[in-house]
Amino acid sequence: MDEKVTGLKKNNEAPKSFGWFTRMFLTLYEVYLFILRFFKEGFLPPYEGKELIKQCYNIGLKTLPLISVTGFITGVVFTKQSRPSLAEFGATSWLPSLVGIALLRTLAPLLTALISAGKVGSSIGAELGSMRVTEQIDALEVSATNPFKFLVTTRVLATTISMPILTFYTAFIGLLGSLLNVTISENTSYKLFFESALEQITFLDITASTIKAILFGFTISMVGCYQGYNSLKGTEGVGKAANSAVVIGMFLVFIEEVITVQFFGIFRT
Amino acid sequence: MKVKSATAKDVPSVIEIKDLKISFGNFEVLKGANLSLFKGENLVVLGKSGTGKSVLIKIIVGLLKADSGLVKVLESDVESLIYKDLLKLRLRIGFSFQNSALYDSMTIRENLEFPLVRNRRELKKQEINAAVEEVLEAVGLSQTINQMPSELSGGQRKRIGIARTLILKPEIMLYDEPTAGLDPITCFEINNLINQVQEQYKTSSIIITHDLTCAKEVGNRVAMLLDGKFEHQGTFDEIFSSTDALIKPFYDYNFIQ
Known part of the structure; x- marks a missing residue:
């Protein structure tokens, strides 16, 4: 019976006798198979619609309060810190545009991704890890449920779908924070503020942010699921899964940020 | 009440294991194990910790892959089944985990409904409710229906x-250490439940344990897993009347009334 068919392995780790280089490549190969399995099983029936909606609620809606607070504070602080530099050149009227572009292009996607890596990534890693340790994943298997489809594909899809929505929500809340700072400092109407903020935003900015958010959401949830699903036995394994989900997730988000900025930069010139 | 023992002469086997081998790294766990489970019997698998008892039932249900050997369950060769057929076979096998493996995020009702909702999509809500109530009554825990697993005792x-x-x-039914970590009274209740399941649901069961009281109470037949093989099989009294140096200490270190 093929291990890929059952999704279960005899040993979770590459033998310790292998060198670190070989083990790293074996792990990368496993990650590749894991991602491949997601695409294979995620889009084939039967679909886990009910579980997907539940996960969208858990991942998307429950992250809103945290995102709202951090997005708002970022908007306020960014505006406050940028004002003196623009004031030197008498260009404070550009402040809404600057904030709008900064939020939409980088701050909102990155902030949402980092918050999600901390909240969603760690919770997925810990939840699946503890399910692995307490044999709940095996229990799903023996009750004729495909645990990969039920647990992994739903969480990855839910995070990938939720992330763009959360990103644009963060950008909007950030702009509200910025508006608060602007209206305290000078007499500007909210209409004028939003017109100025959105004036410089192009279709490319929106497309780039959406693609980045989808990529970040996929990465964070995939890392969380991989770490949790392949968690080692014992409480230490659960801790490691949750920790790795956050650390690796955040690291990959920054790498992807650099790559996407370079990529979309080609279209801006 | 224990159901009368089944024998190879009068009943067919539902599980057939031949020359089963599995190793983890350099550690060879099963070294050519042979075992049969006959229809309607309770077969107790006894052995020291780490001898591969749980591994054996995980191979039977397709959770682990053996290195070699034949595992035939209800006429199907588990090792050669495709995933879809393996899931179908699993519907005919019940697996009771050592730590129960209840889904933490679900209530007891949701835990019990889950296999039905997933696999018997044609059932109506009333039929599912009736099935849940029936099994809860069978295990004597009807009052726990709306509780969370964390609110329940180990038993x-x-x-x-x-x-x-x-x-x-x-x-x-495959039971993995059903009485492990439980007090004697709860063990007694679980043993009775295993016998009741055999009688009421007409199941054939493998019970993995190192609890000799459990083995004596529920087993129609006992198989001793020693050094990766089943060298001794028979009734409880047959096995433990043996003077074999590997079996005798197992009995002597256990307290049986």
């Missing part, structure tokens, strides 16, 4: 775990 969790497997009316 209650074990019973709910058994109820969850019974809801699909399996032909084979």
Whole structure:
């Protein structure tokens, strides 16, 4: 019976006798198979619609309060810190545009991704890890449920779908924070503020942010699921899964940020 | 009450294991194990910790892959089944986990409904409710229906775990250490429950344990797993009347009334 068919392995780790280089490549190969399995099983029936909606609620809606607070504070602080530099050149009227572009292009996607890596990534890693340790994943298997489809594909899809929505929500809340700072400092109407903020935003900015958010959401949830699903036995394994989900997730988000900025930069010139 | 023992002469086997081998790294766990489970019997697998008892039933249900050997369950060769067929076969097998493996995020009702909702999509809500109530009554825990697994005691969790497997009316039951970590009274209740399941649901069962009281109470037949093989099989009294140096200490270090 093929291990890929059952999704279960005899040993979770590459033998310790292998060198670190070989083990790293074996792990990368496993990650590749894991991602491949997601695409294979995620889009084939039967679909886990009910579980997907539940996960969208858990991942998307429950992250809103945290995102709202951090997005708002970022908007306020960014505006406050940028004002003196623009004031030197008498260009404070550009402040809404600057904030709008900064939020939409980088701050909102990155902030949402980092918050999600901390909240969603760690919770997925810990939840699946503890399910692995307490044999709940095996229990799903023996009750004729495909645990990969039920647990992994739903969480990855839910995070990938939720992330763009959360990103644009963060950008909007950030702009509200910025508006608060602007209206305290000078007499500007909210209409004028939003017109100025959105004036410089192009279709490319929106497309780039959406693609980045989808990529970040996929990465964070995939890392969380991989770490949790392949968690080692014992409480230490659960801790490691949750920790790795956050650390690796955040690291990959920054790498992807650099790559996407370079990529979309080609279209801006 | 224990059901009368089945023998190879009068009943067919539902599980057939031949020359089963599995190793983890350099550690060879099963070294050519042979075993049969006959229809309607309770077969107790005894052995020291780490001898591969749990590994054996995980191979039977397709959770682990053996290195070599034949595992035939209800006429199907587990090793050669495709995933879809393996899932179908699993519907006919109940697996009671050592730590119950109840889904933490679900209530007892949801835990019990889960296998039905997933696998018997044609059932109406009333039929599902009736099935849940029936199995809860069978394990004597009707009052826990709206509780969370974390609110239950170890013994209650074990019973709910058994109820969850019974809801699909399996032909084979696999119990992994059903009495481990429980007090003597709860062990007694679990032993009675295993016998009741055999009688009421007409199941054939493998019970993995190193609890000799459990083995004596529930087993029609006992198989001793020693050094990766089943060298001794028979009734409890036959096995433990042996003077074999590997079996005798196992009996001597256990307290049996």
